Amino acid sequence: MIHIKRLQEEGADIIALIGEIDASSSIELDLSIAKSVGEGFKKILVDCSALDYISSAGLGVFMSYIEEFKDRNIRMVLFGMSDKVANTFNILGLNELLQIGKDKVQAKQLINEV
């Protein structure tokens, strides 16, 4: 079960993930990122501080946006991951492909870097 909240700060869309993302709930993550893109946001911050678990289905959603975001000049930074969630990204080396900040402050710095 995943609960997703969105709020906007300083022109960035913040998507907060609360709970667990697996094969049954990854569609909700996909929909909320698509919605943010559809609304024209160029900066998307993903708050993972209340994300308890993510399976490969959820990782696949983030991966599927990498090229589109590059083409459309959209920046996405994830932040606030627990050690367990961070480890899931690290096993596959996704920490090298996605921008990941320690906390919201660092994530905002990363997203505003030219």
Place this chain on the structure above:
Amino acid sequence: MKYKYKYKVGCSIENLKGVRDFIRASLKNHDIPDLQVSEIVLALDEMCSNLMIHAHHCKNEDLFELIIHVENNHPLVFEIIDDGTVFDINEFNTPAIDNIIHEKRKGGLGIRLVKSIMDKVEYQKTSEHNICRLVKTIRNK
């Protein structure tokens, strides 16, 4: 001491949460480091969701069984038993990360995960069932 934990559940992907809770509860009192428990949960979630989706088309009336064997000073053994079509991950080439990005594939990552986490994945077909057996040695803390 040998321990055996069993969980039988329908193939709706809504049941994955229950599968994960069962694995965590079964491994809880065996002194396995948290990070390794979370990796095992991740790999088994992947194997079970593959089975539910590809072999059973998410039909909740189709049941499968997950058995966890824990024995002191031995690798952990996990068995996933069903009677659907065998989906053998060893027959799939692990896709390169670049291809996954380029083709916007949402699948393929899971197979990489399972192969990175588990020491061995093997399949056995009996006259009645398919058994997928995964083996994992726990690293010292």
